Amino acid sequence: MDADLHALDVLIKHDEALFGSIRYNSIGLVEQVQNINNQINNINNAPAPDVYTRPEANEIFDTKADKTDTYTKTETDTLLDAKADKTDTYTKTETDTLLDAKADKTDTYTKTETDTL
Secondary structure, eight states: OHHHHHHHHHHHHHHHHHHSOHHHHHHHHHHHHHHHHHHHHHHHHSOOOOOOOHHHHHHHHHHHHTTOOOOOHHHHHHHHHHHHTTOOOOOHHHHHHHHHHHHTTOOOOOHHHHHHO
């Protein structure tokens, strides 16, 4: 019996040396549990953000989805054809004439004129 009490005394002193006062540790644990419980209560009692039910959300999305413009393939082809008709095209002869007119506008200088300039 004395050996058991001595062993218990050694264990208590060992724990006090490692962990400080046993009373302090138990009070610290109780305070930590209370802090955690307070945080949980704060989270549970916090004001909830706006939450929508599924039908309400579907209704909101449906009204937004109805605002898009859609075209059938035929309408799209008509729009594209109208844009395609607005291009300017030239025959090879017209292109050559336009290029020749630009080519005739160059200024040329003789070597003597260039030296004078």
